[in-house]
Amino acid sequence: MTLLSEERVAGQRTPENVAARLERLILDGVFRPGQLLPSERRLCERLKVSRASLREGLRILRSKQIIETRQGHGSTVASLLPMHQQSPLMHLFNDHPRTLFDLLEVRALLEGESAFLAARRGTSMDRVLITRRYREMADYAEHSESIDVERLARLDHAFHLAVSQASHNPVLVHTLQSLTDLLLSSVFASVKHLYHREGPREMINRQHARLHDAVVAGDAEQARHVALEHLTSITELLRELEAESERLERSAMRMEPW
Amino acid sequence: MTLLSEERVAGQRTPENVAARLERLILDGVFRPGQLLPSERRLCERLKVSRASLREGLRILRSKQIIETRQGHGSTVASLLPMHQQSPLMHLFNDHPRTLFDLLEVRALLEGESAFLAARRGTSMDRVLITRRYREMADYAEHSESIDVERLARLDHAFHLAVSQASHNPVLVHTLQSLTDLLLSSVFASVKHLYHREGPREMINRQHARLHDAVVAGDAEQARHVALEHLTSITELLRELEAESERLERSAMRMEPW
DNA sequence: TGTGGTGCAATGGTCAGACCAGTAATTAGT
DNA sequence: ACTAATTACTGGTCTGACCATTGCACCACA
Structure with a gap:
């Protein structure tokens, strides 16, 4: 049977x-x-x-x-069974959202030191490269009317990488790189949202300009200060974004009686 | 409550x-x-x-x-999730010994921040654990006439780990841990030499005491300062050691039969 | 007629202890 | 010296009990 x-x-x-x-x-x-x-x-x-x-x-x-x-x-x-497949790392950030800000905290520290050392130790060749990366990024951000967010993110990353490489500390470069990879792989969607809004984008642009100037001018303290400020801003923006999406979730829940 | x-x-x-x-x-x-x-x-x-x-x-x-x-x-x-536990950096040490000091530079930065945050965020439970680890280490270092260097190194590491865990930033703990592993796996022999000499050992003990006191007292700025000083001392000691072994190598080379 | 308790039964959540099944180190036997 | 049996773990499963929430049927009261 x-x-x-x-x-x-x-x-x-x-x-x-x-x-x-x-x-x-x-x-x-x-x-x-x-x-x-x-x-x-x-x-x-x-x-x-x-x-x-x-x-x-x-x-x-x-x-x-x-x-x-x-x-x-x-x-x-469950009403929705389409493959909601996520990376195993995402689980970590979903269940422990605080970890994201822990990561940003460490990254700010390293980014600050990186800028500091870049300004102090950077060779003229380093500065040429940093300026080149900066111009590529700034030109694209200003000229382009319709912005390809993904490309802008790559240019942004290239600029920060150039700065860190000028620190002439491979351990620092490597650690920073892996933390950044981790960050992007987990919250790239959120980062994209940042670029889409005009307000945050302009603030980021201004901070990039100041960071570039400080490093090229060799003002180490100023470079560290600007870098820290930069990361602090990003952290705050992500915090706002998080609060926002929580509000959305809650209101969506209220509208879903079935 | x-x-x-x-x-x-x-x-x-x-x-x-x-x-x-x-x-x-x-x-x-x-x-x-x-x-x-x-x-x-x-x-x-x-x-x-x-x-x-x-x-x-x-x-x-x-x-x-x-x-x-x-x-x-x-x-x-699972050995899947480590961000950079497996060190692609390892080969760097073989090719360029200078990288050791780059590592110490980054580690000083993280240890400093770790101590700072531990003093600021550590709970009473954290402080109890830190004190316990410190006492275990200090007792062993003082009482024991014949010191097992390897054991002392483990106690030392446990103390620093307790401090970093009190920072309540898992990313920081993780990064610091992997850098420390990297350091020990590459220059453990040198570190052993540090413990063998009475002068350096006493200096390290004093710094550990001050670090412990600052963290437990909640003096964040002082904690960071002491931690930085600690790492600076170690760096200098390793530099001297390196110079010494170079002298030895050179004299050995002079004696080389060819 | 409604309305607000109230009790009860069914649900998932947790627990304790027992036994089954696979693993690996130790030991006994050759 | 090698092999086989023993043993003391490990995770895997089962049973039966009790606790905490939920939802509904019921009933007293306005």
Whole structure:
């Protein structure tokens, strides 16, 4: 019978198998999006597993955002199952948003020192390169009416890289680079939003100009100060952005009674 | 009030909280990539949760690919997430020994900030831990007649780690840790020499004492100052050591038979 | 007729202890 | 010296119980 064949196929009583079987049932349309699926006790009987294993299986589906669970109510099939795939690093920032600002804190420190050393140790060749990178970035930011945000971000990064390389400390360059990569890979979307708004973009441009001037002029203290200010601004802008998106989320939740 | 808020952080016996606490420990470097973490039974005792809840917590981390589990063996921290734990910098040290001092430069910066933040943000619990680590180190350094240099180095490292963890910035802890690992793996022999000489050892002890006092007293500026001084001293000592060994090399070269 | 409690049953969440199954180091036997 | 059995772990599963929320049916009262 059906029950027999199910048992033969479903012999494995492991949480992974439980999750796979339930997922299959959902994909086959037995359990439809929005539907409340059977209670844990009942699922235990049907799937012939203990409640502990079943719960670990449900945990897997929950972490894949395939189901949602409310105590005293039950588990419902999530309405949106398109692959919401995110990088493993994103998880870190989603669950611990504070980490983003921890990262910015460290980056500000290194960026400041980098600018300081660049102004103090930079050779004339370094300054030529820094100025070149700065001009490429500034020209593109000013002239272009329709801005390709991604390209601007690359130019921005190239400018900061040139400054850090002028510090002549490869360890500093490398550490800074990896932190920046981490930052961009996690919140590139947010950074893009920053460039899209005129206000923040102009502030960033002004700070870049001052940073360039200080480094080229060899004013180390001023360079560090401007760099710190720059990172502080970015941090504040990201904080505002975060608060904003939280407000949006909350209002969206209020409008979603079903 | 304090008890309530602490309980909210560490007392929640929910799988999500278990996962968050373990992730925090990994982020802070208590459990490091590749390391085998304690058995489930032991973790139950430490985190004060049942094995079922703990296992659901581990399931969360596993689905995020933060840990890997093998039956009969244990769970290991995935070596996937380290930002720059694996050092592509290593080859730099072989080719250009000067990089050592670049590293010390960056490390001084981070240690300084770490001490600064520890003094400013450290909780009473943090201070207790810092003091404990300091006493362990200081007691061993004073009492023991025949000093096991390797053990002293470990105690030293534990003390600095406790300070950095009090900064409550996991990114800072992580970066600092990887730089320290890099340093020790490259010049541990030299560091050993520092501990062997009485003069440097006493200077280091005094600086550790002042660093401890400043952090515990909450004097952030002083803490940063002492930390910077500490790293500066070490740098100078290593410079002298380097010059010394160069002299030795040269004299050895003069004796070379060819 | 409505309206606001109130109790109850069902749900998910957690717990404790037992046993199964795989691993690896140690030991006994050849 | 090598191999096989032993042993003491490890994670994996099961059972049955209790706790905390939820939602609904019920009932007293305005």
